[in-house]
Ligand SMILES: Nc1nc2c(ncn2[C@@H]2O[C@H](COP(=O)(O)OP(=O)(O)OP(=O)(O)O)[C@@H](O)[C@H]2O)c(=O)[nH]1
C-alpha cells in the first residue's frame with residue numbers, strides 16, 4: 001500500500017468524471033472505496049475536497065424516523081439549491097436489504113433528482129472499519145460537488161459515535177416512548193449531540209420528553225456558545241422539520257464564524273492521518289514478519305511469555321523502522 005502509485009486508466013477517468021459531478025462515476029468510486037483495498041487507497045489518495053460541504057449526521061435508535069427526517073431535510077436543502085448527498089450507514093442490521101428497500105420508498109421523490117445522490121451502505125465486516133469507510137464516502141460526495149451531506153446511522157454504539165466524528169453537525173433523533181433510552185443515554189451521546197429531535201411528536205409524551213432532555217442538558221457543561229436545541233418534529237407529516245433545517249444551518253454558520261468548524265476539520269484530518277498511518281504500519285509489519293525470521297523469533301518469545309508485548313513491539317518497530325526508508 002505504502003509504495004503503490006498505480007491507478008488504472010479506467011479509475012483515473014472515473015475520478016475525472018466524478019469531479020465534474022457525474023453521478024454514475026461517483027457511484028462506482030464509492031463501490032471501490034467500500035472494498036477497502038489497494039485501489040480504494042489509490043482513489044482516496046487523489047481526493048482532497050475543499051471542505052466546503054456541510055456534513056450532517058443523523059443518529060438515534062432503530063425506527064426513530066431518521067430516514068423520514070433525512071428525506072424531508074433533503075427537500076428543504078433542495079429549496080435552497082444545495083446539492084445533496086445521502087449516506088445511510090447500516091453497520092449491523094441483518095435486514096439491511098429490506099431497510100434499503102424501505103428507504104427507497106421513503107426517499108422516492110429524490111431518486112429522480114440529479115442534485116441528490118443516495119447511497120446505502122451495509123458494512124458488516126468491513127475491514128477498514130465503518131468510520132473510516134464512511135469518511136471516505138463523505139469525501140467522495142464532497143469532491144463531486146455536494147454542498148449538503150446527510151449521514152444516517154442506526155443506534156448509539158461506539159461505531160456510530162465514531163462516524164459522527166466525520167460530520168460538522170450531529171442530530172440525535174429520539175421518539176416519545178424512548179424514556180428508557182434517555183435514562184440509559186451515555187454521557188457520550190449528550191456530548192456529541194448538537195441538536196436533539198423528539199420525532200413522532202404526534203404521539204403522547206413528546207412534550208415531557210423534550211423537557212426531560214432539556215433538563216439533562218442543563219447538567220452537562222456547555223462546550224461552546226452553542227446552546228443545544230431540543231425540537232419536536234413529525235417527520236411523517238412534515239411538521240417542525242423546517243425549523244430543524246434552520247437550526248442545522250444556524251449551527252454550521254455559527255461554527256464557521258467562531259472557528260470551531262476549522263478546528264473540527266483539522267481534527268478530522270489528523271484522525272485520518274493516524275488511521276492511514278496505522279494501516280500502513282500494520283501492513284509493513286505483516287510483510288516484514290513474513291520475510292524476516294528474526295521477527296518471527298521475537299513473536300514466538302512473546303507468545304511464550306519470555307518477552308513482554310511492549311518490549312516485543314519496541315524491538316520489532318525498531319527493526320522495521322531501520323528497513324523502511326521514506327519515499
Ligand atoms: N407516527 C409517526 N410515525 C413516523 C413519523 N416519522 C416517521 N414515522 C414512521 O416511523 C417508521 C420508521 O421510520 P424511518 O424513517 O424508517 O425510521 P429510521 O429511524 O430511519 O429507521 P431505521 O433506519 O430502520 O433505524 C416509518 O413507518 C415511518 O413512516 C412521525 O413523525 N410520526
Ligand SMILES: [Mg+2]
Pocket residue numbers: 066067068103152
Ligand atoms: Mg433509516
